[in-house]
Amino acid sequence: MSEVPLRSLPRLSWQQALARNRRLLVAVTAFIGIFVCLDVISPGPISYFEINFLSSNTGPLAFAAMGQTVVFLIGGFDLSCGAVLSLVNVIMALHTTDSLWSQVLMCFAGLGIGAAVGAINGFFIAYGRLQPVVVTLAVMFIILGLNLLLMPDPGGYIPYGLSMVFTGDLIPDGFPAALLVILLALGFWALLKRSRFGTALYAVGSNEDAAFANGINVARTKFLGYTLAGTFYGAGGVFLSAQTSSGDPLVGSGMLLLIFAATILGGTRIGGGEGGCLGTVFAAFTLMLISNVLIVLNWSPHVMPITEAVILLLAVIGASIGRDTSLAEYWRVTGLKISGLRHRSLPSFHTSARSNAGKLATSWTPRASDELSGPALWQWTTKNWDVLRLMVPAWTLLVVVYILVVVVIGGESVSVHYLNSLLTLALFLAVLGLGQGAVVLTGGLDLSVPHTLAFTGVVLAALCNGMDGPAYWAVPLVLAIGVGVGLFNGIGVVLFGMPAIVVTLATNGIMQGAGLLFTGGIPTGRSPPALVWFFTERLAGLAPAAWFLIGFAGLAYVVLHRTTFGRRVFAVGNSARVARLSGVRVDWTTLGVYVLSGFCSALAGVLMTGFSSVSFLNMGQRFLLPAIAVVLVGGTLAIGGRGHYLGIFGGAVLLTAVGTLVSGSELHFAWRDIIFGIVVLGAVLTLRERAS
Amino acid sequence: MRITATKRLVRCAVAAGVGIALAAGVAVGKAEAKTEDGKFLVYYSMSYVGNAWQTEAKNTVIAMAKAPQYRDRVELRVQASGPDAQKQIQQMNAMIAAGADAIVAFPISPTALNKVIRNACNKGVVVAVINGVTEPCAYVVKIDGVALGDYRTQYVIDQMGGKGNIVAITGVPGVSYGEDHHKGFKQAVARHPEVNVLAELVGMWSHPEARLKMRELLATHSWADIDGIVAQTGCYTVSQMQVEDGWWPDNPIIPCAGESANGNRLQMLPVDSGIEGALGKTGQSIGSGLWAVSYTFKTAMEVLDGNEDVPHLRWYTGVEVTQDNVKLCETGSAEEFAAGCNTIKPGIVPPDYAIDFWSPQVPELGFRAATEGMLDDES
Helix, strand or coil, rough: CCCCCCCCCCCCCCCCCHHHCCCHHHHHHHHHHHHHHHHHHCCCCHHHHHHHHHHHHHHHHHHHHHHHHHHHHHCCCCEEEEEEEHHHHHHHHHHHHCCCHHHHHHHHHHHHHHHHHHHHHHHHHHHHCHHHHHHHHHHHHHHHHHHHHHHCEEECCEEEEHHHHCCCCCCCCCCEEHHHHHHHHHHHHHHHHCCHHHHHHHHHHHHHHHHCCCCHHHHHHHHHHHHHHHHHHHHHHHHHHHHHCCCCCCHHHHHHHHHHHHHHCCCCCCCHHHHHHHHHHHHHHHHHHHHHHHHHCCCHHHHHHHHHHHHHHHHHHHHHCCCCCHHHHHHHHHHHHHHHHHHHHCCCCCCCCHHCCCCCCCCCCCCCCCCCCCHHHHHHHHCHHHHHHHHHHHHHHHHHHHHHHHHCCCCCCCCCHHHHHHHHHHHHHHHHHHHHHHHHHHCCCCCHHHHHHHHHHHHHHHHHCCCCCCCCHHHHHHHHHHHHHHHHHHHHHCCCCCCCCHHHHHHHHHHHHHHHHHCCCCCCCCHHHHHHHHHHHHHCCCHHHHHHHHHHHHHHHHHHHHCCCHHHHHHHHHHHHHHHHCCCCHHHHHHHHHHHHHHHHHHHHHHHHHCCCCCCCCCCCCHHHHHHHHHCCCCCCCCCCCCHHHHHHHHHHHHHHHHHHEEEHHCCCHHHHHHHHHHHHHHHHCCCCCCH | CCCHHHHHHHHHHHHHHHHHHHHHCCCCCCCCCCCCCCCCCEEECCCCCCCCCHHHHHHHHHCCCCCCHHHHCEEEEECCCCCHHHHHHHHHHHHHHHHCCCCECCCCCCCHHHHHHHHHCCCEEEEEEEECCCCCCEEEEEECHHHHHHHHHHHHHHHHCCCEEEEEEEECCCCHHHHHHHHHHHHHHCCCCCCEEEEEEEEEHHHHHHHHHHHHHHHHCCHCCCEEEEEEECCHHHHHHHHHHCCCCCCCCCEEEECCCCHHCCCCCCCHHHHCCCCCCCCEEEEEHHHHHHHHHHHHHHCCCCCCCCCCCEEECCEEEEECCECCCCCCHHHHHCCCCCCEEEECEEEEEEECCCCEEEECHHHHHHHHHCCCCCC
């Protein structure tokens, strides 16, 4: 080492080093904690065999979560990872033969497929400048459909040799092969992290503009980041195939939430720039071991979702303990406020400014433009083009789909009846679209919708039990529950400064557990007849629900676009900092959108109970991703600040129309997912902001 | 920077090492498994929690473990894994580690669990599985999905007079039983050239989903276009929709063959019976085998009791109920079911409640088994 370093960085004190690695430390501590805890509470000692099994079983999750970690690091979000896992699994199970060459080739093919999907994601996100949530949601839908086309039901075969490479013993009774594979991947990551590309990943995630200013090719880094993530998913898929030695088109979808949990628990920050794969791998092990702990504790299965949610919340709070947290900041500010009370001058009570009365009247007659000429409609369109262009794709596609419905199916598609069906079915998505839309407009995401919806539904049905009487207080009560859930989410986001995805994911688990405990697993009761009437009666050709939708859309438009609250939502979404400096109470506004979303989930639960006439614990699940899709198709920017309710409304009707097209025609059902994906991607592509 | 990065790596490797060493250090053979009081330790590994069927299944297994022949010899523990196969694998492995004598499992995937099952078998743990895995060492209790789909469809086609439009409501795409059932449906339709498949709706084995998909179909078609329905789950719901839409009573309810939901059977009762929800409809209700879950538990116990003749694959068929043999129960006791009743009064259970928890193979179980996890004589 004769070279003299140009500049040596000061050595960190151990406190500083600790602070730097706090997130990683929490992940490692959680793992060691749960491991020791398990060893203490389980009847026998933990054997080598169990370690081997744990390693090979955690492998797929660990790899998939490593991919997600890379995506998180560059400030992204990837919904397609579970689907990619299944895709690789399905293709490998279908095409691997016993020859050594085939096995080796298919392993690389698996990586290649993952990388290819990642590259597609990366291309649209980095070069197409589309939002990660939209692209990966669309890709996820398309791949899910593709998986079912390739392999309609589980089967296929993976040779024993390939399985053994990943899940056998490196040293019999000494070292599991799976652990070696994971360690190799971690070694690869360690090297990569210290390379130029690794630095670029972290730099882009920390601050894109700063990275760009320092000569980093941001687009290329993002593209390669997604491709790398895809390769990790591919590896996860190969591992999964080896571990299950067969194919299952649904196997990856169930892992999606677990992958997020592992990434977040591993200490990688949503939004980028902080974290790494090592913590993720530890977190993956921890999550798997939770099952073992639950077995030993022998708790009721109904408590399981709550337990997992609480663990996730605790881990995230644990990772962010310190003086610089939002909660600490709130304490400080509240303390200042209280101590400042003594020095405060008395508030002066303003009387209404009488001098202005009558002088500031709104003039409703359109002002003649001195720049635009031509017909009034043209002038209006030109002036409002920025807003209109958000709605154009959804409504145009709606017309296209409707024409397809008329041409392909015919039947009763040209009638008030069709309009009625379309509107009543779109109602749920339109209601959820308002809540989810408001949250997305501030740059968040609400994943607590499914079980909030289901919980309010089962509670309502149980309380009313087929009578209208209790509905007068039961409906307000369950709507209040929705508000309460929203409040909980909002407090988690605002006061504790936790990522919206984590809080709402945990809330969803808690609500699932609450529903199970409330019903004992079997929901009873029926919807009040008035709610059933809402969907079955006809008033001037349309069901009351359809009229309600029209009224709701108008109200939602006013809330989002004609109130101070609505304006603040947009302000917060555009830039929370600017909004704060402009005097917007960012915290109250953020709290408000989550409350609105909770309320909308509960309202959808009430409506769904009326629609089905009974309630089910799983009736909310199918609405989550379509509701997000509706928001995005409607022109809402996933990072917030741009959107319009009438676009979201159009999106809700559009997706419903696609549903009637697929259900009414002889199209294979797998095409529903694929069409969904293409519609989402297509709509957003046309919405793309022109590169400046 | 470089130094600390390396150090960090080393430190973490040490942490990982500690974990591994901890594990290796304690790697001594496990004591022979059985609970402290000498009972068999049997685990029930359910996958989903969150629909009524799974809860009923759990309750029937709990009730069955209390039957006189098992009561003093078995300790049953129930665990759920959620919708992720990896977790169920981990869970089953933890059950083996916890000293299980037998594992009764409702598998998320028919293939993904093979390895952990083989491992269980190698350790002498009996694994009994409902609706099938492909691992041959497991004891599989299974319904013939293709045959059931064919049988149900043939029934509907017979009711249609051999021609007309038929609608299929399928299960969860990508799950073997659902796909098999649909193969059976297609095979039966193929025998009848005058039958036209109007639509294949993905019902996800869920009543609300069946309703949503049916509404989507009805946006462009009317009830008059449909002559028969085969539903893996949803006959109750589609019949109910016909009432809501005013199609009934002017027209008869469209023949539907499907699930064992209580509401579906109540609708078959004659209207003049005065029972709420009775429509006097023509239809067929065959369960996909709720009772088979407790039967699987029994199978595991047979093996534990040393019966070496237990076959590794047991096919079962559901009990068929049509408008001709539908019969309301008074109390819902096991004896009453044995005497031929097959439907519970409305209001006591939700209409989607699966009612095929009793069968001659599991004569111990009455209504309370499915709702409360208790035997009839239990207080």
